[in-house]
Amino acid sequence: MTIQPDLQPAVQHDMVVIGAGFSGIAMTIAAKAAGRDVLVLEKADEIGGTWRDNRYPGVACDVESHLYSYSFELNPDWSRAYAPGDEIQDYLLYVVEQYDVRRHVQFGAAVQQAWFEEQTSRWEVAYSTPDGGLETVTCRDLVLAVGSLHVPTAPAIPGLDAFQGELMHTATWVPGTTATGKRVGVIGTGASAVQVIPELAADAAALTVFQRTPTWVMPKNDHEISEATSERYERRPALMKARRAKIRAANETRALGFVKQPALMKAVRLRAMHHLRSSVDDEELRAQLTPAYTLGCKRIPLSDNYLTALSRRNVKLATEPIIDAGPNGLVTADGVEHPLDLLVLATGFDPSAAWKSVNVFGAKHASLTQRWEEGIDSYYGVTVPDFPNMFMLLGPNAELGHTSVLLMMEAQVELVVKLLAERDRRGAKLVSVRPEVVPAHMAQIDERSADTVWQRGGCSSWYLDKGGRNRTLWPGTVAEFERRVRNPEWVDYEFTSR
Secondary structure, eight states: OOOOOOOSOOEEEEEEEEOOSHHHHHHHHHHHHTTOOEEEEESSSSSOTHHHHOOOTTOBOSSOTTTSSOTTSOOTTOSBSSOBHHHHHHHHHHHHHHTTOGGGEEETOEEEEEEEETTTTEEEEEEEOTTSOEEEEEEEEEEEOOOSSOSBOOOOOTTGGGOOSEEEEGGGOOTTOOOBTOEEEEEOOSHHHHHHHHHHHTTBSEEEEEOSSOOOOBOOOOOBOOHHHHHHHHHOHHHHHHHHHHHHHHHHHHHIIIIIOGGGHHHHHHHHHHHHHHHOOOHHHHHHTOOSSOTTSSOOOBOSSHHHHTTSTTEEEEOSOEEEEETTEEEETTSOEEEOSEEEEOOOBOTTHHHHHTOEEOGGGOBHHHHHHHOOOOBTTTBOTTOTTEEESSOTTOBOSSSOHHHHHHHHHHHHHHHHHHHHHTTOSEEEEOGGGHHHHHHHHHHHHHTSHHHHSSOOOTTBOTTSOBOSBOSSOHHHHHHHHSSOOGGGEEEEOO
């Protein structure tokens, strides 16, 4: 059932974009360039998405800086090979001002529901405001740029609510929090944990890492970018573009090991094992940190100091399951009580939660939330049958495990722009994917995913849905995805006036 607020007539826009992270900003810039009137609805009080919210110590990108940026706005001034989170957020703030995006953003606008009005062929979007009000806007085109690494997950530990110390998820880090002199616990050993643990270990009186599953870690080889190099890139942008192309080409080769030739991961595993042996002298600890699954089955964190941090005197690794929590800390299955002053949940995100929470209803009252619950089928992670003039960015099977996801996002933005231009050229009102082409597309995704390291690597990860199907990653190279979406087959889409 849709919300029908008793309001003044809704303000009309060509396009409404939900979310002001990397993808929402890119979509807004592209739509403005095409002469479209855009409104961006952002529930927070600032742009940035992931890089606005994640402020934990050590937060950084695991893709090299010169590739983790917009292709149309390269940055010669990155300070490091892998940019820290604050620097990425500053880059986004710069882009927003450079392209005059901010005046299109409505901050504090938490979308409650969106529905397609078949009589008018327009979308209605209802959102709450900071003062508790409910407003609505109407638009021709709706773009969901809500992000998949947005809603944090928490472990189901009995008694966790009773813990009286400081408790926070890495995605909701409280500014000013310090580990100095405290007994600290970290649950998780994924990408966020690999970044935050060395920072906490340097200050904590004692740090306990609660490891559910060990993770393969590769050396990061991070380094400062000299001022001379930045000045050279600024004077000669072609050099910076060449550096970007070199990083991209190197990263693309990883897709072969993930998707087509998993045997190639054996060589990468040898490098990871060498990194582990050279970082951890204790044989027992090294055994505890050695995964049993194939490298690449989970996302591969990069770090030069995570493994050495676990060898510090003030750090211990707890490998028994957590069975209980209380006011003073945690209890593991071996009966050991772990007193804590600060407990950090580095337990990742629910990749589908943000999409489900938008409450979008398409033609014939089709529910996007229900589609997600059933295992959503989409066309290149952008369009969904029965949702005309609605587009997703970084939707199903559009994330990456081997290189910068911004490449996928830019390709999808370009596809949206082309679909709208073709619709307008034909004098049509609506564009949507033909329902009959999606099953074959998804069957191909499933077939290609079946032999990937993600499904045959012997682990469970957030890449897979409850049924074990890959509904997160693109099972191929970015170059292949770009070839497919940058030359759309118009026959795969319906252009109609009603």
